[in-house]
Amino acid sequence: MIVARNITGSMYWLSTSVSGYSVDNLAPAAPSPFFGTYVAGTAHLHWDPSAEPDLAGYRLYRGTMPGFVPGPGSLIAAPPDTGYADPAGALYYYKLSAVDTHGNESAFATLLPATTVSVEGAGRPAQLVLGMPSPNPARERVALRWALPRATVVRLAVFDAAGRRVRSLIEGAVDAGEHSILWDLRDDRGAPVSSGLCFVRLEAEGRVLVQRFATLR
Numbered sequence: 001m002i003v004a005r006n007i008t009g010s011m012y013w014l015s016t017s018v019s020g021y022s023v024d025n026l027a028p029a030a031p032s033p034f035f036g037t038y039v040a041g042t043a044h045l046h047w048d049p050s051a052e053p054d055l056a057g058y059r060l061y062r063g064t065m066p067g068f069v070p071g072p073g074s075l076i077a078a079p080p081d082t083g084y085a086d087p088a089g090a091l092y093y094y095k096l097s098a099v100d101t102h103g104n105e106s107a108f109a110t111l112l113p114a115t116t117v118s119v120e121g122a123g124r125p126a127q128l129v130l131g132m133p134s135p136n137p138a139r140e141r142v143a144l145r146w147a148l149p150r151a152t153v154v155r156l157a158v159f160d161a162a163g164r165r166v167r168s169l170i171e172g173a174v175d176a177g178e179h180s181i182l183w184d185l186r187d188d189r190g191a192p193v194s195s196g197l198c199f200v201r202l203e204a205e206g207r208v209l210v211q212r213f214a215t216l217r
Helices: none
Strands: 003-005 012-014 034-039 042-047 055-063 075-077 083-086 093-100 109-111 114-118 142-148 152-160 165-174 177-183 196-204 207-215
Touching: 034 093, 034 109, 042 093, 055 083, 075 083, 142 152, 142 196, 142 207, 165 177
Parallel strands: 034 114
Antiparallel strands: 003 012, 034 042, 042 083, 055 075, 055 093, 093 109, 114 177, 142 177, 152 165, 152 196, 196 207
C-alpha cells in the first residue's frame, strides 16, 4: 500500500492494497570443468561442484553427435554429486547442466571422453612406439596411438609450442599391446585449445617419445 500526504501533512491518501511475490528465473552457471575418460565400455565422468547456493543437482544427457539437443529422450541421469559412471558400451558425447531448486537449468557443458582401447588380435609389439597423430591437422578430435612391448606405467600428455602442458591424458599402468586414445582438443580445464602446433609426449620404460601435430579451430 502507498500512502501520500500533502505538503502540510493535514491530508492523507491511501492506495488500494495489493499483494505479489518474487520469482526466481535465473539459471545457475554451467558446470566447469567437465572431463572424463572412456575405458572398457564405461565412461567415467567428473566435474567441479557448483557454487550456486540454491543448487538442486545436475542433469546428464547422452548423444551420438556433438550437436545433439538435450531432452527427456537423451537424459540418462540426474546425479546429485559431481561424478557419474555410464556403462554405455560405446563412445558417446555427453552434455551436462546444473539445476537449481526452482527448476532453472543452466547452459550445457559438452564432452567427448578421452578413450583408451587395446587393439584386439594384435601381437605383442617388439618395441615402444608412439604413432603419428591422426588426422593432422586436427579440427575436432585427434587419435593418438602407441604400442607397449610389456605392461608398464605410462604418462601421455599434450604440450603447446611453448612447452606448457595442455592436457594430461594418461598417467598410470597400461597393459602390453597397441593402444589408442581419442583427444577432444580440450585442455585440463575443459576449454577448447586454439589453433597452433602441439606435441604429444609419451613417457614409458624410462624413455620419452614425442610426435607433433597441428590444431585448426
